[in-house]
Amino acid sequence: xxxxxxxxxxxxxxxxxxxxxxxxxxxxxxxxxxxxxxxxxxxxxxxxxxxxxxxxxxxxxxxxxxxxxxxxxxxxxxxxxxxxxxxxxxxxxxxxxxxxxxxxxxxxxxxxxxxxxxxxxxxxxxxxxxxxxxxxxxxxxxxxxxxxxxxxxxxxxxxxxxxxxxxxxxxxxxxxxxxxxxxxxxxxxxxxxxxxxxxxxxxxxxxxxxxxxxxxxxxxxxxxxxxxxxxxxxxxxxxxxxxxxxxxxxxxxxxxxxxxxxxxxxxxxxxxxxxxxxxxxxxxxxxxxxxxxxxxxxxxxxxxxxxxxxxxxxxxxxxxxxxxxxxxxxxxxxxxxxxxxxxxxxxxxxxxxxxxxxxxxxxxxxxxxxxxxxxxxxxxxxxxxxxxxxxxxxxxxxxxxxxxxxxxxxxxxxxxxxxxxxxxxxxxxxxxxxxxxxxxxxxxxxxxxxxxxxxxxxxxxxxxxxxxxxxxxxxxxxxxxxxxxxxxxxxxxxxxxxxxxxxxxxxxxxxxxxxxxxxxxxxxxxxxxxxxxxxxxxxxxxxxxxxxxxxxxxxxxxxxxxxxxxxxxxxxxxxxxxxxxxxxxxxxxxxxxxxxxxxxxxxxxxxxxxxxxxxxxxxxxxxxxxxxxxxxxxxxxxxxxxxxxxxxxxxxxxxxxxxxxxxxxxxxxxxx
Numbered sequence: 001x002x003x004x005x006x007x008x009x010x011x012x013x014x015x016x017x018x019x020x021x022x023x024x025x026x027x028x029x030x031x032x033x034x035x036x037x038x039x040x041x042x043x044x045x046x047x048x049x050x051x052x053x054x055x056x057x058x059x060x061x062x063x064x065x066x067x068x069x070x071x072x073x074x075x076x077x078x079x080x081x082x083x084x085x086x087x088x089x090x091x092x093x094x095x096x097x098x099x100x101x102x103x104x105x106x107x108x109x110x111x112x113x114x115x116x117x118x119x120x121x122x123x124x125x126x127x128x129x130x131x132x133x134x135x136x137x138x139x140x141x142x143x144x145x146x147x148x149x150x151x152x153x154x155x156x157x158x159x160x161x162x163x164x165x166x167x168x169x170x171x172x173x174x175x176x177x178x179x180x181x182x183x184x185x186x187x188x189x190x191x192x193x194x195x196x197x198x199x200x201x202x203x204x205x206x207x208x209x210x211x212x213x214x215x216x217x218x219x220x221x222x223x224x225x226x227x228x229x230x231x232x233x234x235x236x237x238x239x240x241x242x243x244x245x246x247x248x249x250x251x252x253x254x255x256x257x258x259x260x261x262x263x264x265x266x267x268x269x270x271x272x273x274x275x276x277x278x279x280x281x282x283x284x285x286x287x288x289x290x291x292x293x294x295x296x297x298x299x300x301x302x303x304x305x306x307x308x309x310x311x312x313x314x315x316x317x318x319x320x321x322x323x324x325x326x327x328x329x330x331x332x333x334x335x336x337x338x339x340x341x342x343x344x345x346x347x348x349x350x351x352x353x354x355x356x357x358x359x360x361x362x363x364x365x366x367x368x369x370x371x372x373x374x375x376x377x378x379x380x381x382x383x384x385x386x387x388x389x390x391x392x393x394x395x396x397x398x399x400x401x402x403x404x405x406x407x408x409x410x411x412x413x414x415x416x417x418x419x420x421x422x423x424x425x426x427x428x429x430x431x432x433x434x435x436x437x438x439x440x441x442x443x444x445x446x447x448x449x450x451x452x453x454x455x456x457x458x459x460x461x462x463x464x465x466x467x468x469x470x471x472x473x474x475x476x477x478x479x480x481x482x483x484x485x486x487x488x489x490x491x492x493x494x495x496x497x498x499x500x501x502x503x504x505x506x507x508x509x510x511x512x513x514x515x516x517x518x519x520x521x522x523x524x525x526x527x528x529x530x531x532x533x534x535x536x537x538x539x540x541x542x543x544x545x546x547x548x549x550x551x552x553x554x555x556x557x558x559x560x561x562x563x564x565x566x567x568x569x570x571x572x573x574x575x576x577x578x579x580x581x582x583x584x585x586x587x588x589x590x591x592x593x594x595x596x597x598x599x600x601x602x603x604x605x606x607x608x609x610x611x612x613x614x615x616x617x618x619x620x621x622x623x624x625x626x627x628x629x630x631x632x633x634x635x636x637x638x639x640x641x642x643x644x645x646x647x648x649x650x651x652x653x654x655x656x657x658x659x660x661x662x663x664x665x666x667x668x669x670x671x672x
Contacts, residue, residue, distance in 0.1 A: 041070035045115035045125040056133045057151065059102045062091075064113045067125075073117035082110045086175060086204045086233070103131030105175055105204075106153050133175075142166050148174050150201070155208070156182045159216060163187035169194045172201035172231070177208045181239050183216030188255070191222050197231030199262070207236035212293055213269015216240050219252040227258040238268035238293065247294065249274040253282050261285040268292040278302045278326050287311035289337070295319040296337060301345040305329035309354065313337035317360075324348045324370070333357040333383075340390060341365045344398065353377040355413070358386040364421050366398030369438075374406045379413035381444070389418040394475055395451030397421055401434040409440040420451035420475070427458050429476070437461040446470040447478070454478040454498075457485060460505060469493040471521075477501040478521065483529045487513035491538060495521025499544070506530040509558065517541040517570070524577060525549050528585070534595065536563040540570035544577045545584030548609045552588045555625055559591035566600035568632070576605035581665065582617075582639030585609045590623040592650075597629040599656075607639035607665070615644060618670070624649035631656025635668065642668040 046066035054060060064077050079094045084107025091111075092100045103109055112126040133153035143164040148154050150173035157179045162168045168186075170176065174197075186193045197203035207214030217237035220227060229251075237250035246252055248270030260282055265272040272292045273282070278300045285308050289296035297307065297318045302325045307318055313336035320339060324346035331339070333356035342362045347369045355378065367387075369375045379385040389396020399419030402409060420430035428434050430452025437459055446469065447454035454474045455466075460482045466489045471478035478498040479489070483505050495518055504527030507513070512534035515523070523543045530552040541564075545551070551574070553562050566572040576583025586606035589596060606619035615621050618641030622628050626646075630653060635642040642664040645653045661668035 040073075040117070040119045040121060042121040043067060043069040043073070043075055043115045043117045043123050045113055045123040047111060047113045047125040047127040049111065049127050049129055052128065053130045053132065054103065056103050056106055056131045058131075059100055060109075060129050061098055061100050062111050062113070062127070063098045064115065065097055067113070067115045067123075069117050071117070071119075073119060076116050076118065078114045078116075080112050082112070084108060085206075085210070086202070088200075103129070104173065104201075106131050106133040142168055145169075147171060148176065150174050153177065155179070156184065159183050159185070161185045161187050162191045162193060163189055165190050167192040167194065167226070170196075170203050170232075172197045172203065175204045175206065177206055178215035178237075179208055180214060181216050183219065183237070183242075185219040185242075186222045186227065186256075188221040188223065190224050192224055192226045193218070193220065193222070193229070193258075194226065195229045195232045199231060201231075203232040205232060205234045205237070210236055212236060212267045212291070213239045213248065217242065217248070217250045217252060217268070219243070219254070220256045220258050221254045223255065223257055225257050225259075227256070229258060229263050230261040231263075233264040233266070235264070235266045236268075238270035245276050247271055247274060247298070249294075249298070250292070253280045255279040257281045259283060260287060262287070264288040264290070265292065265296070266290045268294070270294045271298045272296040274298040275300055275303060278323055282306050284308055284311055289316070290314040292316070295340070301341070302326040302329070304331045304339065307334065308332055309335065311335065320345065325351065325373075330354065331357055341367070344368065346370050347373045347375055350374040350408075351376070353385055355379040355385060356383040358388075360388055360390045361397030362390055363396065364398050366400060366419070366424070368401045369404045369409065371403050371405060373404045374408045375402070375404070375411070375440075376408065377411045377414050381413055383413075385411075385414045387414070387416045387419075392418060394418055394449050394473075395421040395430065399424055399430075399432045399434065399450070401425060401428075401436060402438040402440050403436050405437065405439050407439055409438070410443070411440065411445050412443040414444075415446045415448075417446070417449040419449075420453070424456070428456055429453060429480075431456040431476075431480075432474070434458075435462045435464050439463045441465050441467075442469055443467045444469060446472075448472045448474065450474040450476070452476045453480050456480040457482055460484040464488050466490060466493050470496075471498050472496040474498065477524065483507050486515050486523070489516055489518065491516035491519055493521075494519050497521070499524045501526055502529060504528050506532045507535065507560070508533050509560075512536070514538060515541060525551065528552065530554055531560045531562055533560045534563070535560065537565070537572055539566040539572065539600070541566075541572050543572075543574045545574070545606075546577050547583065548585050550585035550588050550609070550611060553591045553596065555590040555592055555623075559593050561591050561593035561595040562589070562598070563595060564598045564601055568600060571600045571602055571634075572598075573602045574604070574606075575602070576608075579605060581605055581637050582608035586611055586617065586619045586621060586638070588612055588615070588621045588623060589626045589628050592625045592627050594627055596627055598631075598633060599629075600632045602634045602636065604634070604636040605638075607641065611644070615646060616640060616670075618642060618644045618666075619664070620644070622646065622651045622653045624651060626650075627652045627654070629654045629656065630659060632658045634660050634662065635664065636662040638664040638666070640664075641666045641670045643670070645669070645671045647671045
């Protein structure tokens with residue numbers, strides 16, 4: 001063999017010498033022609049495996065050693081592996097000539113190798129390995145304890161019951177395929193389902209065909225605490241209803257208990273999870289909901305607390321239907337979804353709502369916080385709690401009614417908008433919020449877009465504070481309150497040009513209070529109000545009075561008093577709602593308190609009715625045994641007298657400087 005190669009070499013050299021000698025000098029100008037230099041050829045990739053049909057769990061060795069290169073270049077290899085749904089199999093070394101992997105679920109695995117020669121040329125080839133499991137076909141009810149093991153594929157061909165107290169255990173790594181409309185019912189006779197996978201070996205409950213709503217789903221009516229679904233994917237279920245009163249859903253829970261953790265519910269043809277009544281218990285942890293055709297969860301209002309902050313959603317709703325709560329409950333902010341309330345619901349326990357939670361309400365749906373209950377809805381400036389309508393129009397939902405007298409009720413950094421669809425209750429109109437003989441703190445709360453009021457009360461028994469809040473675009477008055485509640489409003493809350501309606505009655509009879517200068521707002525008194533205690537009015541406050549309204553400061557053994565002290569830049573104004581003479585009655589003072597004082601005020605458009613028996617009409621009346629210090633006052637546009645003083649019955653008007661009159665129909669100052 002060596003001699004043949006040597007002779008061949010000598011022949012080639014001789015040929016080259018001969019060719020060189022035969023060239024003439026004139027052909028030397030072709031010396032720059034490189035067309036005869038060799039070119040680099042591409043390699044040929046060959047992907048192979050030691051077996052192409054194997055069992056799940058059996059190791060496979062891939063092989064690219066038959067790959068070649070025409071130039072003899074050294075080859076490098078890069079492998080990739082594409083497995084079936086649910087597989088987490090990986091290559092041992094994706095740059096080896098012969099890596100290994102172990103199929104973990106049944107199906108086809110496509111291994112692709114890219115072969116490179118290091119000179120810019122490469123080639124690809126692939127090999128398909130089919131992993132099979134023994135298929136166990138389930139056709140009958142399970143009436144005694146059974147375990148589905150990871151070395152088999154399970155196929156459920158019809159709807160079956162786990163009953164007679166049997167326990168079905170599904171081991172980690174198991175895949176269960178369901179035929180069309182097939183499913184599993186865990187019976188109410190203390191039967192048990194334990195589908196407990198692991199992070200490394202999850203359980204998959206899927207359809208034979210991968211389409212939304214292919215199989216029925218899992219229906220649990222067993223009330224045992226042993227029921228558990230964890231590290232499990234439920235996909236392609238929700239084909240048909242689980243029974244009477246139910247919609248289609250991947251997981252139906254009826255008067256049952258089940259622990260849910262690290263469960264993915266996806267591609268349901270209906271809901272993800274549904275219940276029908278308040279008796280079910282199903283605490284959830286780190287769930288995933290995605291691509292479900294209807295609501296991710298459709299549950300009773302008492303079950304909102306089972307949804308944790310660690311669960312994730314691809315948009316959509318967790319929808320709650322009515323009834324009342326059954327115990328104290330913390331409602332988490334949802335990651336990627338909102339709560340939807342579809343009818344009127346009652347909070348009857350201590351309900352805490354986390355910052356960032358968002359609630360949308362269907363038409364006429366709302367919340368009633370019942371007596372004995374507590375609502376704590378505390379958001380932050382950057383992560384508010386929102387109560388709004390599903391449609392973003394005034395009157396899209398009913399609103400929130402507070403009946404509870406708990407001092408723990410609080411809303412902070414909360415937006416309430418688009419309420420007022422219908423009268424909240426007897427004696428109430430349309431409003432975003434009713435405070436009905438109740439207590440609540442409202443701080444940094446926005447009440448906007450109501451088809452009626454922003455807030456409404458009915459009686460003097462309610463106690464609330466409004467601090468640094470916000471009102472806008474309410475179809476009626478921003479607030480409708482009793483005179484005992486005027487001092488509950490601070491001077492930082494922004495009314496955006498709106499007003500606070502104060503309906504008739506008396507203030508509290510003891511103590512003292514301050515009526516704030518409303519920020520960008522007006523007090524509107526729609527009926528006569530009697531000041532029975534000490535009231536101070538802040539500079540700049542604006543009051544508009546309705547027809548025949550009289551602001552009274554009566555006397556007696558424990559008289560009230562009024563201190564209305566403005567400034568030259570911020571006078572206090574008492575006016576009529578309409579800017580016409582006689583638009584309202586006026587101010588009537590019968591209190592003999594030496595603390596009665598008015599300074600830097602305007603009283604205008606009064607004189608619409610007699611201020612009292614034996615006292616005619618006018619802007620300001622000082623009645624029997626009364627006392628008032630008055631200075632820097634403008635008394636204008638009365639339909640009758642400007643000021644009336646009944647000196648014959650002991651009235652004292654201590655007139656200071658700079659009291660002016662303008663266009664009063666009768667005497668500016670009348671004493672009798």
